[in-house]
Amino acid sequence: MRSTTSELNWSGTVTYTAERVERPTSVEQAAEIVARESRVHGLGTRHSFNDVADTPGVLLDLTAIPTDLAIEHGDSTSTATLGAGTRYGVVAPDIDAAGLALHNMxxxxxxxxxxxxxxxxxxxGTTLGSLSTAVRALEFLGPDGTTRTVHREDPDGPGSVMHLGLLGIVTRVTLEVQPTYLMRQDSYGPFPWRTFLDHVAEIHAAGYSVCSYTRFGDEIGEVLVKSRAEHVPDDLFGAPRLPGTPGDASRTARDGSMGPWWDRLPHFPIDSVPSxxxxxxxxxxxxxxxxAAALDALRGLADRIQPHLHVAELRTMAADDLWLSPSQGEDVFCIAFTWKKHPEEVAALLPDLEARLAPLGGRPHWGKMSSLDGDAVAALYPRLPAFRELVARADPDRTFASAFGERSLRT
Incomplete structure (x- = not known):
């Protein structure tokens, strides 16, 4: 069960401080580890760019535990229950084979x-919540290794879903699913900067899921529209539909062909590992x-951003009521920077970048680089005191505590 994998994150820029990584192959083995260790934290596929998943004790990698997919068809709501360490791209085709689909990926x-x-x-997707909003129930291992189930409708449910690993080890997840559907992807562009800003909400409502790309120059280079409709317009606010590209080993089809949701919602196929x-x-x-105000504010830093930037992806997300959600209470616009592997330079730039977003209520992604300290985070999340109380009740001996939680949430 002990892993020999290098204790690094996806990009090799975060070295975990854990004394070791354990890789159980069953929930029972995971429970035994949790029960005997004084400090333990869950570890997924290592696609975080900070120490949110770290611990000074034992990291518990759950990716070797079988998916054990269980589908329940209901009159009003259907669900899929599966192992928490399962990759979306692995389980999605099996959900589709049952005639069902996730709302997003x-x-x-x-x-x-x-x-x-x-x-x-x-x-x-302006009408679509984060992946966390599909949760109907979570199975946690508590500090003594016993299992408890938290349902979305429980009083603490909205605080338990987006938990940052601080409430226990999640071993199984129940997700709400819907009838299966087909999708297409089409690209439009380029858009002059001002045209895009004048119509940013409308452009991002032009399909089921819409993503835009920029390097903060004079234009938005491409808008990728994922639609459940068979027919789409030939232009979008004056920008033409670009020649399509079929799916290949590096990215999913963008040629307007209809295909399964699990092959169109992601940008990349499961066999490709981009960047x-x-x-x-x-x-x-x-x-x-x-x-629009946020994009204009950041464009003022273009001369400092561009030397370190691969691309910035712009997305939208619907409001929810999850206590630690960046979209808590209001629909949001997401500005995601894929930076070159320049961690020191990016870290030096982030305080100025985030200062420009602060007057607009800018919240950082929990699993990515940020300069915000605990005081700044607390001002952005009105339910944070309730989450701290929930952590104290679920983990009184701080088995699942982390430096990230102590630093950023003051848990």
Whole structure:
């Protein structure tokens, strides 16, 4: 069960301080480890760019525990229950084979379901919540290794879903699913900067899921529209539909062909591992009504941003009531930076970047680089005191505590 994998994150820029990594192959083995260790923390597919998953004790990698997919068809709601360490791209075709679908997926299908939920990972779609909003129930291992189930409708449910690993080890997840569907992807562009800003909300409502790309120059280079409709317009606010590209080993089909949801919602196929090791990331959320102001504010830093930037991806996400959600209370505009592997330079830039977003209520992604301290974070999350109380009740001896939690949430 002990892993010999190097204790590094996805990009090789975070070295975990844990004394070792354990890789159980069953929930029972995971429970035994939790019960005997004084400090333990869950570890997913290592796609975080900070120490959110770290611990001075034992890291528990759950990716070797079988998926054990269980589908329940209901009159009003259907669900899929699966192992938390399962990658989205692995389980999605099996959900589809049951005639069902997830409401959304992230751009990468390689990430684990449990890790994505814990840190607030998301796709795009103005009417679509983060991946965490699909949760109907979570099975936690508590400090003594016993299992407890938290349901979304429980009083503490909204505080338990996006938990950052501080409430226990999640071993199984129950997700709400819907009838299966087909999708297409089409690209439009380029958009002059001002045209895009004048119509940013409308552009991002032009499909089921819409993502835009920029390097903070004079234009938005491409808008990727994922639609459940068979027919789409030939232009979008004057920008033409670009020649399509079929799916290949490096990215999913963008040629307007209809295909399964699990092959169109992600940008990349499960067999492709884009940018692995060559990047660091930060992501920042502002209310959708402030999208144009946020982009203009950041464009003022273009001369400092561009030397370190691969690309910035712009997305939207619907409001929810999860206590630690960046979209808590209001629809948001997401500005995700995929930086070159320049961690020191990015860290030096982030204080100025985040200062420009602060007047607009900018919140950082929990699993990516940020300069915000505990005081700044506390001002952004009105339910944070309630979450701290929940942590104290669920983990009185701080078995699941982390330096990240202590530093950023004051747990």
């Amino acid at each position: 992230g751009s990468l299908p390689h990430i684990s379901v449990g890790g994505a939920i814990a840190t607030g990972t998301h796709g795009s 692995h090791g060559s990047e660091v990331q930060s992501e920042h959320f502002v209310p959708l009504r402030h999208a």
